[in-house]
Each structure stands twice: as C-alpha cells, then as structure tokens.
Amino acid sequence: MNVTQILFWLLSALTVFSALVVITRKNPVYSVLWLIITFISISGHYILLNAQFLAVVNVIVYAGAIMVLFLFVIMLMNLNADAEPQKNKWLQFAGVIAGGCLALVIIAALKNVDAKARIAETGSDIGLIENLGKVLFTQYVLPFEISSVLFLSAMVGAVVIGKKN
C-alpha cells in the first residue's frame, strides 16, 4: 500500500463514520458539527482526485458558510425534546421500507459496475482553477450564464417575501 491508498482508506472510514454519527445523534448541534467533519473528509477525497479547487470551495462554502447557517437556524429554533412532534409509527415503518428499497437498488446497481474499466487518466493540473475557468467560459458558457437567471429570480423572490406590505 502506498501513501495515497492509506490516505484513501483513512478518509473513507472517517467519512462513513462521521456521516453515521450525524444521523444517530439526538442533539442537532452535534449532528451539524459532525457534518462539518464529513464535508472536510470529502474535501480530502477531492484533493486525492486532483480536484484542488473543488476541495477548497467545498471547505469554504459547505463546511464554512452553509454549516454556520445551519447552526444559526438550529439555535434560533431552540429545539428540545418536548418540542419534538409525535411521529406516527406507521409513517416511520413506511419510511424505513422506502429508504431501504432505494438503498437496495443503488447497492445492486453499484455491485454490477466494473470500476476498473471506468478509470479516467487525467493530468495532475486538471483541477486547477485555470482549467476550470477555460471550460466554464468555452464549453459550458451557456449554463454558466443561465444560472445567473436562476440566482436573479431567487433574489427577486427574497425581496418579494421580505418586503413590507
């Protein structure tokens, strides 16, 4: 095993473990903190895949900004045990079955995949911002520009919702 492989297994174990902790904690603040660890270890995977820019953005945007927002919302909502709504037993049962079916389908799909045939060799500078910028402004220029309409409409919406009557 070389260093990359050791790092890969370490990061994978950490990702899966912290993701499991996220969904098993009762206290939502702990869940958010563990979610940050999940995101950071996924960023580690990105670096192993030569996607440096993506890794940095993932840490800044997801582990940084969005998680802070999560924490704010959770603390503002002031969740505690007696505020938790009663959950329907049957609903939980149905949820487990539906989620289990989806997991089964996805695992079955992954089982058939011949991963070795899919390895794409890329240069070590593929994930640098220079290459990303080039692709973004040549091949994917239309989606890039159109997404500004998406954000514009979201902004107009925020103003409509927030405006005083």
Place this chain on the structure above:
Amino acid sequence: MNVLILSIFWGIVMMFSGIALKKKGIATGLAIAGVLILLLGNLGDMSTVVITTSTFNDMLAFRGYNVLFISIVLVATLMYFLVSGREIENVGTGGFDYYALIFFVLTGIVIASSFNNLLMLFLGIEIISIPLYILTGSDKKNLKSNEASLKYFLMGSFSTGIMLLGIAFIYGDSGSLAIVPAPSPFGFSFTSLPTLSAVGALLLMFSLAFKVSAAPFHFWTPDVYDGAPTVFTSFMATIVKAGTFIAFFRMFAGGFASVQGSWGLAMQVIIFLTLLIGNLTAVFQQSAKRMMSYSSIAQAGFMLLAIYAHNDMAKEGFLVYTAAYVLATIGVFALLSRVADPGFQGFNGLAKKEPLLAATTTICLLSLAGIPLTGGFLGKYYMLVATAKAGGPFWLVIFAVICAAISIYYYFRLIIAMYFKEGNPEMAPVSRGLKFWLVVLCVLILALGIFPYEVLLNNLLSL
C-alpha cells in the same frame, strides 16, 4: 434562442419598471406587451430571423417541434394575462415583481423545452421551480399560503436533489451529459441501459414525475394548489405544468426513447396509479378548487401516455392535449378566482346571475371531460390511439377510457351546481373585457376540437 434572450430581458424590464411606475393596471399592460414581443421572437425562431444561430456546444436545440410547443405556451400565457391580469395585481403589493417572476418561469420553460444537455435540464427545471415557491407564498398574511409555500419548497428541493443524483449516476456511467445515451464501451444493448444509467434514469423519472404531480409523487399537489392564491394556482396548473411536461417528454420520449426496456414498466405503473388516484379522489372532493387540483393529476395521467407511446402520433397529440388542457383550465380558474366560496355550493345558481360566464366555464369543463367537438376530446383520442399503435398494453388503454368516463362525473357536478341548483353566489364584479376574452378562449378550445390537424401539423413538424 430569441425567446430565451427576450424572456430574460423582459423579466428584468418588469423588475425595474416597478420602481418608476406606480399606477395600477400598467404592470398587466407591460406584461401583455412582453408576451407579444416574445411571440414575435418565437416567429423569428420559426423562420430564420434569429439573434444568434449558435447552439453553444449543443446545449439547446430550437427546431420545429420545440418552437411550436413554446408558441403554444406563449399563447396560453397571453390568455392567462388577459383573463387574470387584474387578479395578479390584487395579490399583495408586488404586481411588477410577480410578473418578473412569471417571465423568469417562462425562461425556464423555454430551456426545459429545448435542452440537449442534462445540465440545461436541471437549470430549466430549477428556474421554473424557484419563482413558483415565491408565488405560492405571495399571500403573506394568509397562513395557508405560507404553509403551502414552505411545503412546496421543502418537497421540491428534495425532488431536485433526487434529480441531481440521477444525473450524477448517468454522468458517472456514460461520461457525458448529452440527453441521448451514447453507445459506450461499457456494453450498451439496444433496448435497455446499463444498470448504473438505468438507476439514474429511474431517479430522473421520479423527480420529473414529482414536478408534473404524477402519482405516487402527487401528495404535495392538493395542498399547494389549495393554499396558493387562486390566480397563481391557475398559472401552476396550466403553463408551468405544460413546461415541466415538455422536459419530461424531451427526456424520455426523446433522449431515452430507444432504451424503453429500462423505464417502460415503471412508466406503466406511474400512469396507472396517476389515472386511478387522480380520478377517484377527485370524485370525493367538496371544494371546486381541490377538485381542479385532483383533475390536474388525472389529466397528467393522460399526458404521460404520450411519453410512454412516443411515436409520431403521440408527438402530435401531446401538442393538442397540452393546448386543450391549458386553455380549458385557465378558463375554469378565471371563474374560480372570482367566486367567494370555492366549495361546490358556492356555484349554485350561477347561470342565472352570470349566464355568459357559466356558459364559457361549461365549455371549458366539457373540454376537460373530453366531450366531442372540443379540443379535450381530440387530445384524449390522440393519446389512446397513440398508445394502442405503439403496442402499449391494451388493459392500460381500456383503463384510461374508464377513467375518462369517471372524470365526467366530477366535472358535471360543477355544471349541475351552476345550472340546476338554486342559490345566489357571491362573486367579484366581472368586467366586459374579461367576458370577451373568455369567449375568445372558448372559441379557441372549440377550434382545437374541429381543426384538420393532418395538414397543419405535418407542415410544421417537417420544419
């Protein structure tokens, strides 16, 4: 391309006009002017007068069928503005802002009807969805509207997540974002996708089925349609529904058409459930607004038949069905948004008070029920014949006919309430302009029902 650029431009124009112009009624006028400009741009797309001919690396394709579909959507939007313009301005304070959001939705619909790349599909569906969450919650003082908006937002984001997962699966398997699955070295048979792509295609199908409110992903529809201000319910149930349906159609009847082995059975189940649940639940509704939301689920079942069949007849029929459904539903909602009590008893004796309005609503309802001489009948006819011709299961065709018969019951309940029951319905005053445009709407619906299609469509489709 014209329509795409113009609709973005006009959305921004509407947004900024709100600062300078304060008088009531101007917003609607400006929006109608905008749709007319879009229609002109669309005419340009049909011929060769275009701003740019670039497809931006095969991201979008503006060809005969899509352009024709966009013009149907634009005509429907024009009718919607003419019929419900005043109501839009009466919701809350943001007349101009609502129109700006509606134009952004139109941008999304243009993308959704012409995408050639999964990335554009995602952007199109999102640009359609996000303004809708706002429009649903635009009646800020009303708790039901707030609840509907939040519910729609949460469920909608979840389904968007499922769509992204599906796209990721397809990309991971084929290494390309093109909508037509390219033959890859990983073993493509001709009738079905490799496992990983098939899972992606199914996830994509589920999220799109959510967006068009097909059962069993329909649970949000009645609550959201009921909670939103009635004018925006009208918009969601008609133009937006058509816009998301064309994305579904383009993805499965276009891109994945050759690999029906992977998704055909799932589609059959969805069609069966949608027809069953939509029609049976509509029978038991006590409110006309809720009945219309279940009716929109039931009609989605018929439109899904076109995706399942995806032959030439289905393509033609899809246009006819969409046009007939959208126009008729706009007509019914025009009355619904002016009646004080949305329950069936609120319509008792309406024919005596407003004979013309009752007559136009009756024609719209007859078209929705699929009575001959109306566009709705021809749409249903096209769907059934196309399915039979495509070799679809015969029991599904028979079942669809039975469901169409059931639907007559709940549409006629409204007609019976208007004509044969005594009462004095409370309703907002009806202007002469509205009556005129409703008559035009009905003429369009009847024209759709008796028009010789072979000639027109064959010429347009060969563009």
